[in-house]
Each structure stands twice: as C-alpha cells, then as structure tokens.
Amino acid sequence: MQGSSNFTKFIFSSSFNVRALFIFLFGIFGLIIAFISFFVSTYYEKKSINEELYDSAQSSFELKISTLSNHIKIYENILHSINENKTFQQYISINNDDIQMKQKFKENMQEILKSHMVVVDELMQIRYIDKNGLENIRIDRNNIASKPYIMPDEKLQNKADRYYFQQTKGKNENEIWSSKIDLNIENNKISYPLTPTLRIAMPMYIKHKYEGIVIINIFAKSILDEIIKSALFKVSIIDKNGDFIHYEKTTKGNIEDYSWSKHLNKNISLKTEFPAVASKILNLKQFSTDGIFSYNISDSLYNEDGLILLYEFDQDKIEQMKKQQSSYIITITLIIFIISIPIAFLMAIAPVKLSNELMKTQEELSRESKIIDKYVAFSTTDLESKMVNVSSAFCELTGYTKEELIGKKHNMLSGINTPKETYQELYKSLEENGSWSGELQNVNKEGNTYWIHLNITTMKDKNNKIIGYHSYAQNITANKLLHTISITDGLTNLYNRRYFDEIFEKQIKIAERDKKLLAFAIMDIDHFKQYNDTYGHQEGDSVLKKVALSLTKSLNRAGDYIFRLGGEEFGMLYSVETSEDAFSMAEKVRENIEALHIEHTGNSASKYVTISMGLFIIDFNDTYQAQEIYKLTDNKLYGAKESGRNKVVV
Numbered sequence: 001m002q003g004s005s006n007f008t009k010f011i012f013s014s015s016f017n018v019r020a021l022f023i024f025l026f027g028i029f030g031l032i033i034a035f036i037s038f039f040v041s042t043y044y045e046k047k048s049i050n051e052e053l054y055d056s057a058q059s060s061f062e063l064k065i066s067t068l069s070n071h072i073k074i075y076e077n078i079l080h081s082i083n084e085n086k087t088f089q090q091y092i093s094i095n096n097d098d099i100q101m102k103q104k105f106k107e108n109m110q111e112i113l114k115s116h117m118v119v120v121d122e123l124m125q126i127r128y129i130d131k132n133g134l135e136n137i138r139i140d141r142n143n144i145a146s147k148p149y150i151m152p153d154e155k156l157q158n159k160a161d162r163y164y165f166q167q168t169k170g171k172n173e174n175e176i177w178s179s180k181i182d183l184n185i186e187n188n189k190i191s192y193p194l195t196p197t198l199r200i201a202m203p204m205y206i207k208h209k210y211e212g213i214v215i216i217n218i219f220a221k222s223i224l225d226e227i228i229k230s231a232l233f234k235v236s237i238i239d240k241n242g243d244f245i246h247y248e249k250t251t252k253g254n255i256e257d258y259s260w261s262k263h264l265n266k267n268i269s270l271k272t273e274f275p276a277v278a279s280k281i282l283n284l285k286q287f288s289t290d291g292i293f294s295y296n297i298s299d300s301l302y303n304e305d306g307l308i309l310l311y312e313f314d315q316d317k318i319e320q321m322k323k324q325q326s327s328y329i330i331t332i333t334l335i336i337f338i339i340s341i342p343i344a345f346l347m348a349i350a351p352v353k354l355s356n357e358l359m360k361t362q363e364e365l366s367r368e369s370k371i372i373d374k375y376v377a378f379s380t381t382d383l384e385s386k387m388v389n390v391s392s393a394f395c396e397l398t399g400y401t402k403e404e405l406i407g408k409k410h411n412m413l414s415g416i417n418t419p420k421e422t423y424q425e426l427y428k429s430l431e432e433n434g435s436w437s438g439e440l441q442n443v444n445k446e447g448n449t450y451w452i453h454l455n456i457t458t459m460k461d462k463n464n465k466i467i468g469y470h471s472y473a474q475n476i477t478a479n480k481l482l483h484t485i486s487i488t489d490g491l492t493n494l495y496n497r498r499y500f501d502e503i504f505e506k507q508i509k510i511a512e513r514d515k516k517l518l519a520f521a522i523m524d525i526d527h528f529k530q531y532n533d534t535y536g537h538q539e540g541d542s543v544l545k546k547v548a549l550s551l552t553k554s555l556n557r558a559g560d561y562i563f564r565l566g567g568e569e570f571g572m573l574y575s576v577e578t579s580e581d582a583f584s585m586a587e588k589v590r591e592n593i594e595a596l597h598i599e600h601t602g603n604s605a606s607k608y609v610t611i612s613m614g615l616f617i618i619d620f621n622d623t624y625q626a627q628e629i630y631k632l633t634d635n636k637l638y639g640a641k642e643s644g645r646n647k648v649v650v
Contacts, residue, residue, distance in 0.1 A: 077482040079202045113139045117148035125217035133160020144219045168201040170510045176203045178303035198218040233311045240306025365368035377473040399445030415441030434458045451480040491566040492548035502562040505626040512620045519582035521572040522637045524614040526645045528568040530602030554589045586648045605646035612640035613648045
C-alpha cells in the first residue's frame with residue numbers, strides 16, 4: 001500500500017509525469033488495439049477472400065450462362081426467320097418444271113441466307129436440304145473472319161444418310177434440333193486446325209407437309225472461348241460422360257492441353273483427374289468443395305452433351321491476393337498504433353472507432369466486385385433520376401465516360417421512338433410494386449440507337465422510404481434486329497401475318513382498356529390473278545410493293561399498323577375518334593391506290609389497279625372476339641367485291 005501511494009504521489013507530482021504515464025498507457029492501449037486489429041482484420045480478410053471467390057464464381061457462371069443463352073437465341077431466331085420467309089416458302093412450292101422461276105427465287109433466297117451470315121460472324125454454314133436429303137442451297141464461310149459465299153450447284157451433295165438429317169426430319173413443326181459440340185470432320189478425319197462445331201436445325205413444312213430441313217453450322221470456338229475466359233479461375237468444360245471438351249493441366253511449370261480428350265485419344269478424363277469428386281460433379285446440378293466449383297449448363301444448351309463447367313481457383317493469384325491483403329493489414333496496423341498515441345488525450349475510443357470504420361470500409365470494398373463492374377451494365381439514380389453511380393459495362397454500352405454520366409438525368413439516353421405510355425407504365429409499376437422490367441430503345445453518345453432489356457428496382461432506407469433506383473440493362477439489339485426481320489414481310493416490308501396474329505387481340509384489349517375506337521380493314525387487289533396472267537408475276541410483285549408504299553404513306557401515324565396478310569391481301573389497324581373518321585381514312589387509302597394509275601386491263605371496276613375493302617369499327621363496348629371481328633370484316637370485303645369492287649364497305 002505504501003509503495004502504491006508513493007507511486008501515485010510521484011506520478012501526480014508534476015504534469016510531465018502525468019503526461020508520461022498517459023503516453024505510456026495509451027501506447028500500450030494503442031499497441032493492444034493494433035494487435036487486435038491485425039488479428040481480426042486477418043481473420044475477416046481471409047474469410048472475405050473465400051467469400052469473394054465464391055461470389056465471383058457464381059457471378060461468372062451467371063454471366064456465362066446469359067452469354068450462352070443469348071447466342072443460342074440468336075441462332076434459333078435465324079431458323080425461325082428462314083422458316084417463315086415467304087420467298088423461301090414460294091421457292092419450295094414452285095413446280096420444278098418452271099426452271100426459270102425456280103432459279104429466280106433460289107437466287108433471292110441465297111442472298112437472304114447470305115445476309116444472315118454477314119450479320120452473325122459465328123455462322124459457318126446455312127443449308128436447305130430437301131426431303132430427299134439433297135442439298136438445294138448452301139452458304140459457306142471458311143473461317144470466322146472470312147466472307148460467306150454461295151456453294152455452286154455442282155458441289156452440292158446428298159446428305160440423306162447423315163445423322164443430323166435423319167434426326168431433324170423426325171421433328172415436329174417449329175421444333176429445333178441441336179447437335180453435340182463436335183470437331184469438324186472431313187473425309188472421316190478430324191480437320192486441323194481444330195474447328196469445334198455446333199449444328200442446329202429445323203424441319204421445313206409447307207401447309208403441314210414436310211419439305212426438308214434448314215440447318216446451321218456454327219463456329220463454336222468463340223462460344224467456348226467466352227465460357228472458359230476468367231481472370232480468377234481455371235475453367236474446364238466436361239461432357240456428361242466425364243470426357244474433357246476443354247482442359248489444361250500445368251505440370252512442372254508447363255501447360256499441357258488435354259482438350260477433346262475422347263476425340264484425340266488422350267488417356268485422361270474427369271475420373272482420372274478428380275477421382276474423389278467426379279461422381280458428384282457428373283450427377284449434381286451444382287457442386288462445390290475446397291477450391292472447386294461445378295455447374296451443369298444443360299438447361300441453357302439443350303443438346304446431348306450435358307455440358308458441365310468446372311471452376312478451379314488459380315492458386316498463384318490467390319496467394320498474390322493474400323500477400324497484398326497482408327501488406328495492407330500490416331500497414332493499417334502500424335498506422336493505428338502510431339496515431340493512437342497523439343489522439344488518445346482527446347478521445348480514448350478514437351482508435352477503436354477508427355479501426356471499426358476501417359474494417360467496415362474494407363468489408364464494403366470487398367463486396368464491390370470488379371468482375372460485375374466490368375461485365376454488368378448497371379446504374380444507380382437518385383429520386384430526381386440523376387445518375388449517382390454507373391458501372392464500366394454501362395459506360396461501354398452508352399459510349400459515355402463515368403464523368404459524363406454522373407449527375408446527369410437518365411433520360412439523356414432515351415430514344416425518341418419509345419412511346420410515352422411505356423414510361424408512364426414504368427413509373428406506375430415502380431410506385432406500386434417497387435420494380436419494373438421491360439424493353440426500351442436508347443441512344444448512345446454517337447447518336448446510334450440500341451435496345452436494352454431493363455430491370456429497375458427501388459432503393460429504400462431503414463424507414464422504408466424510397467431514396468433512389470437501381471437498374472440493370474442487357475443489350476438486346478441483335479435480338480431486336482432478328483425479331484424485326486421475323487415479323488416483316490420480305491417483299492413489301494410491311495408487317496407479316498405472324499405479327500398480325502401476335503398483336504391483333506392485344507390491340508383490341510388495349511383499345512377496350514383505354515375506351516377508344518379501333519378500325520380494322522381487310523383489303524384485296526381487284527382481279528389480281530388476271531393482272532398476273534396479263535403482265536406476269538414480276539410485274540405483280542411490283543404492284544404489291546407500290547400498293548404497300550401507298551398504304552404506308554396514307555397511314556403513317558404512331559400506333560397505326562399495316563400488314564400483308566397473304567398474297568394480294570392487306571390489313572390495316574388504326575385508332576379513330578369516330579366511325580366517320582374510320583371510313584374517311586379507308587376511302588382515302590382506296591383513292592390513293594387508284595390514283596397510282598397502274599394500268600390493269602383486266603379490272604372490271606376501273607382501267608387502273610384498285611382495291612376492295614371491308615371495314616369494321618371495333619367499339620370498346622363490343623363483346624366480339626378477335627376471330628369473330630376478322631370473320632365479320634372479311635365478310636364485308638366479300639360484300640365490297642360482290643357489289644362491284646373498288647369500294648369500301650362498312
């Protein structure tokens with residue numbers, strides 16, 4: 001007690017001694033805090049690395065699946081587009097005795113198929129093989145960088161015994177067949193350099209009668225390269241039997257390629273390389289263990305391969321990350337120790353708070369994935385729609401830098417062709433549901449338009465108050481282009497019958513919802529068969545084009561639709577205020593076509609080309625179904641023909 005009392009007296013005997021004691025105590029305190037911070041940070045950083053790797057693997061997989069699905073969708077859309085092309089159907093339907101006409105349509109179809117290959121670089125080959133297995137049309141490309149060319153008729157072959165022909169011809173209408181991803185084989189030998197190939201095909205039916213197949217060969221190397229590309233992982237591709245499609249192994253510092261193990265007779269497989277987990281990798285949809293992840297992607301590429309992606313951590317990069325984290329932690333620890341002494345006199349808990357803030361900052365930074373920033377186009381906006389954060393992928397999509405986007409309103413990217421109703425629906429959905437998903441047209445920095453599929457969600461604070469919005473955009477421009485091709489009539493550039501069937505009932509329901517009148521007209525070129533017989537089918541096609549152009553000029557408001565329903569039959573769908581407006585518009589269309597003054601000696605109604613039209617006014621109070629409206633309108637067209645043609649019957 002006496003010693004303790006003497007020590008206390010000595011300490012408080014001068015301000016210097018008190019200051020020295022505090023320096024000593026806070027030095028010890030700072031040292032303790034520094035050591036605690038070091039060990040806690042080490043623990044959490046190690047845990048953070050593992051979590052980040054797991055999250056990165058999951059994000060990488062989802063990105064690759066999205067990329068693969070987009071590729072497959074593009075190829076399928078091409079098949080549907082070819083299958084529904086009127087020129088193609090006419091080519092198949094023309095009697096083989098009409099050699100000149102058959103050759104004309106064949107040349108047109110060759111150019112159409114060639115244009116598909118120009119748009120999509122990965123296409124190796126597009127062929128039409130008739131029901132007997134004979135190649136009729138074949139467009140080839142030697143490699144992914146070369147221009148496509150038409151294969152001469154003398155080099156076309158009989159493919160009746162090929163597996164892809166046999167398997168595809170047994171499919172139903174619009175059903176798609178996919179091959180395995182295989183190496184290209186010529187004369188029963190594997191071609192070098194190795195050319196991974198994927199084939200997809202569809203049977204061709206005309207009036208429900210099988211007429212052959214359309215088949216696309218695809219350079220699969222670029223697809224495979226996208227799948228295996230990764231900064232943090234070694235990605236391998238395995239089929240359902242455990243054979244490697246892609247696999248590289250490092251032995252004594254040398255990288256050895258064991259890809260295509262089965263095809264190239266390499267004595268290696270999943271069971272020899274990963275015997276302990278091979279069974280689980282092959283049988284489970286998703287599997288993970290220490291340093292290994294696997295995902296089965298057969299849902300996205302539904303062929304016989306049953307492909308599996310295998311992720312392995314790059315140990316060198318992991319060690320490098322750990323060293324960087326250790327250096328960082330040591331530096332932070334020294335800083336905490338040094339600054340804890342001078343600030344301890346003012347705020348004893350400051351070092352702890354500082355450490356906590358640093359750790360919190362580290363955790364927040366670790367969750368910010370560089371991979372997502374690079375590949376996912378996202379943006380964050382405030383309540384005034386001003387951008388407060390954008391990803392690098394978003395900048396690449398729009399063509400602007402982050403500096404040019406931050407602080408600007410999101411509508412600087414809006415395209416002029418997006419209806420205002422779309423934005424009204426967007427804001428209403430965000431307010432009521434907290435989210436919105438749909439397609440928008442935007443404009444990049446260069447002034448070029450592009451299409452995105454946008455998902456928007458609201459951000460809320462702890463009091464459930466909306467403080468901003470987070471959006472994720474996916475570039476779907478290529479898909480929209482193919483969709484436009486698929487809904488457009490190849491001869492007249494009007495909407496085709498497929499698109500009419502798709503939107504007719506929807507537009508009726510929209511008019512009913514908005515309580516608006518909708519006019520529907522079906523028209524027919526008078527005595528068109530006689531015109532073809534007199535002037536020839538080529539002139540007949542020219543008339544169809546001129547009539548289509550006249551319709552487009554007469555009916556050009558936003559929200560109006562013009563269709564080629566088939567042959568010389570056209571359709572119009574447009575909104576009106578009154579029944580009189582509907583008739584006036586229809587009569588104007590009829591007069592404009594006759595005013596083209598296209599000579600037609602076989603027309604009983606005029607010396608020029610004319611049309612007969614049936615017009616039906618769809619009232620929002622009506623209870624008619626779409627099919628009934630079509631039938632009633634068609635009856636009115638029949639009435640127009642029966643009563644002398646070149647008139648509109650309502």
